[in-house]
Amino acid sequence: MTEHEPLRLHVPEPTGRPGRHTDFSYLHVSSAGEVRRPPVDTRPVDTNDLAYVLVRVLDDDGRAVGPWVMQTDPKLLRRGLRAMMKTRIFDARMLIAQRQRKMSFYMQCLGEEAIAIAHALALEPGDMCFPTYRQQGLLLARDDVDMVEMICQLLSNERDPMKGRQLPVMYSYKRAGFFSISGNLATQFVQAVGWGMASAIKGDTRIASGWIGDGATAEADFHTALTFAHVYRAPVILNVVNNQWAISTFQAIAGGEATTFAARGVGCGIASLRVDGNDFLAVYAASQWAAGRARSNLGPTLIEWVTYRAGPHSTSDDPSKYRPADDWAHFPLGDPIARLKQHLIALGAWSEQEHEHAQKELEAQVAAAQKEAERYGTLADGHMRSAAEMFKDVYKDMPEHLRRQRRQLGV
Amino acid sequence: MDIKTRTNQTSISMRKTPMTMIQALRSAMDVMLERDPNVVVYGQDVGYFGGVFRCTEGLQAKYGKSRVFDAPISEGGIVGTAVGMGAYGLRAVVEIQFADYFYPASDQIVSEAARLRYRSAGDFTAPITIRMPCGGGIYGGQTHSQSPEALFTHVCGLRTVMPSNPYDAKGLLIASIECDDPVIFLEPKRLYNGPFDGHHDKPVVPWSRHPLGEVPEGHYTVPLESAAVFRAGSELTVITYGTMVFVSEAAVLETGIDAEIIDLRSLWPLDLDTLVNSVNKTGRCVVVHEATRTSGFGAELTALVQEHCFYHLEAPIERVAGWDTPYPHAQEWAYFPGPARVATAFKRAMEA
Numbered sequence: 001m002t003e004h005e006p007l008r009l010h011v012p013e014p015t016g017r018p019g020r021h022t023d024f025s026y027l028h029v030s031s032a033g034e035v036r037r038p039p040v041d042t043r044p045v046d047t048n049d050l051a052y053v054l055v056r057v058l059d060d061d062g063r064a065v066g067p068w069v070m071q072t073d074p075k076l077l078r079r080g081l082r083a084m085m086k087t088r089i090f091d092a093r094m095l096i097a098q099r100q101r102k103m104s105f106y107m108q109c110l111g112e113e114a115i116a117i118a119h120a121l122a123l124e125p126g127d128m129c130f131p132t133y134r135q136q137g138l139l140l141a142r143d144d145v146d147m148v149e150m151i152c153q154l155l156s157n158e159r160d161p162m163k164g165r166q167l168p169v170m171y172s173y174k175r176a177g178f179f180s181i182s183g184n185l186a187t188q189f190v191q192a193v194g195w196g197m198a199s200a201i202k203g204d205t206r207i208a209s210g211w212i213g214d215g216a217t218a219e220a221d222f223h224t225a226l227t228f229a230h231v232y233r234a235p236v237i238l239n240v241v242n243n244q245w246a247i248s249t250f251q252a253i254a255g256g257e258a259t260t261f262a263a264r265g266v267g268c269g270i271a272s273l274r275v276d277g278n279d280f281l282a283v284y285a286a287s288q289w290a291a292g293r294a295r296s297n298l299g300p301t302l303i304e305w306v307t308y309r310a311g312p313h314s315t316s317d318d319p320s321k322y323r324p325a326d327d328w329a330h331f332p333l334g335d336p337i338a339r340l341k342q343h344l345i346a347l348g349a350w351s352e353q354e355h356e357h358a359q360k361e362l363e364a365q366v367a368a369a370q371k372e373a374e375r376y377g378t379l380a381d382g383h384m385r386s387a388a389e390m391f392k393d394v395y396k397d398m399p400e401h402l403r404r405q406r407r408q409l410g411v
Numbered sequence: 412m413d414i415k416t417r418t419n420q421t422s423i424s425m426r427k428t429p430m431t432m433i434q435a436l437r438s439a440m441d442v443m444l445e446r447d448p449n450v451v452v453y454g455q456d457v458g459y460f461g462g463v464f465r466c467t468e469g470l471q472a473k474y475g476k477s478r479v480f481d482a483p484i485s486e487g488g489i490v491g492t493a494v495g496m497g498a499y500g501l502r503a504v505v506e507i508q509f510a511d512y513f514y515p516a517s518d519q520i521v522s523e524a525a526r527l528r529y530r531s532a533g534d535f536t537a538p539i540t541i542r543m544p545c546g547g548g549i550y551g552g553q554t555h556s557q558s559p560e561a562l563f564t565h566v567c568g569l570r571t572v573m574p575s576n577p578y579d580a581k582g583l584l585i586a587s588i589e590c591d592d593p594v595i596f597l598e599p600k601r602l603y604n605g606p607f608d609g610h611h612d613k614p615v616v617p618w619s620r621h622p623l624g625e626v627p628e629g630h631y632t633v634p635l636e637s638a639a640v641f642r643a644g645s646e647l648t649v650i651t652y653g654t655m656v657f658v659s660e661a662a663v664l665e666t667g668i669d670a671e672i673i674d675l676r677s678l679w680p681l682d683l684d685t686l687v688n689s690v691n692k693t694g695r696c697v698v699v700h701e702a703t704r705t706s707g708f709g710a711e712l713t714a715l716v717q718e719h720c721f722y723h724l725e726a727p728i729e730r731v732a733g734w735d736t737p738y739p740h741a742q743e744w745a746y747f748p749g750p751a752r753v754a755t756a757f758k759r760a761m762e763a
Contacts, residue, residue, distance in 0.1 A: 172534040180534060184522045187518055187519060191494045199499065201501065202501075221491060227483050394568050395570070396536070
């Protein structure tokens, strides 16, 4: 007989499940304005405390408070609000189009709009994002990306810029600083570091921004990216979007229980922040801070954006099977659009009427873009790129065996 | 010896120097670092030290630490960052210390580098070269001896290359670095210092005493997708690559069978015409590789010959390969498909 008690395997569980409300106290939410803002040239080790708190700027009344408040032109904030609204409208329409079988699949970013959009506005032309499939906001924040072309990709039609080879939402926009989305998780995180290293090797001034979700931080590529970013002091921002859920898997299964994802960065010698991802002003300020570090040869910054995946993982998912159906309504960080709207109205830089008007105008824009894109076909009507496209771009020049196979298919 | 490997763009006037395969590979990287400011070289131990096989010796001192540098022990990170650098416009030449260690980089090679051009419809590309020493014969045991080429030839979008001599090694490496597709560059480490013929009990002939150890000092390429008729012959065709080129040559000398030896050099995409023409001429075919037999690249070669040469064949196609076991340590030479095993296959092909 042993005197020790039997060992037990610990399998983390979320605090809420269908029929049982989530206790969000595990998030350890700081008050707005409470968290200090270190100088941009701070030592990574001196950000240790910041990895366990939550940088927030907007308080419950929509006021901007504390050391992370930046002098931001209301014009930029209005632009950000409109881009978030556009993104939400775009997602809603594309979901309907998917249900109408005009596209095979869709992924919305409901509830997470502030992160990609405020971040995009903090970057400079020439910088490169290595996104996951939930950063469509990086594209929709820009004026130079045509929604019609994006929708053609989603519809896999004859004008699909990916030529029918990629699932919907797997965009690639080199000219807009948006790296090709893989679909395999975490791979792009290391690539972002490599891109940043390349910029440093060439002595350029461009920086990279890598993206990953809480779930995929468990992949080796996440840790590899941190190591390489630290070793070579790569000019890169390492964004971890912690939206609490990886399909049905709660973030604790990825290793978030009793610690934070930001804490991973400090352990690797990387300056790290944990930020309210539903607070547009906090996202913008933290992104600026990290971009400033990267652009000044101060190396990488890891930012954990705390948010909530308000919708299903994808159109193939039903979250009511594994979490409370009204979870988002209780999420303590609220809705990023409502919060920025409240702030702008409090500033006198926005009004309910303007909001309503913008909503209608953006709905009309998205609808018009969809209508035009559908002129070039949808997955449902079979107006797609020729099967001959399948054999192109496997190699730069088509080798003989692919020519033979294309002839066999008769295209 | 009847060698027709000179299907390349070498200027006749270019000065040649005797080089080992290691020196030839280093010379290729030297030439490309000099010519193209977008070329960078990195991997484990490749910087200050110059690589465990010394292939990058002196390059960091010559080109600086930002172009030739050490990497963490992370094959996934080495290839993953190379893909990112490719997206930026650089041409990364990375070293995986042993081919046996590429597995952690599989996702970055198979899902990323190989398909980036395709999935982005040409928006981004990964013009990277991944060098890795392969093959046995150095008492490396099961973790320093593998020949994983079939794992790469199965992946669409990759080019897989394996030289058998210093001249080709340099020309193929330059062609690979200049190529806009990702290239897996496998270096048979048993050939680094001489044309090893499989007789491990005999002293190694150094490359300085072999004509293919004469290497031009400057820039030249051996084109990809081009096989070499290493030895012309009339009685049977040997399709092989890497170390097995010289092992097959030893079997020719020992059996007296007038075999034509095709050195593929580029495994995939490959030069089908050269091997089809040869088999159609000789009517007999032996496929030889060091890698394990089942689902090895020899299976693909055998199928291709069957598809394209069936009505010219006078005998079943023979395959000589490593046994379907991990590469053993002490029993290395019982595993290695040496000249005796190749000779047996020759005789079977001739007697059928």
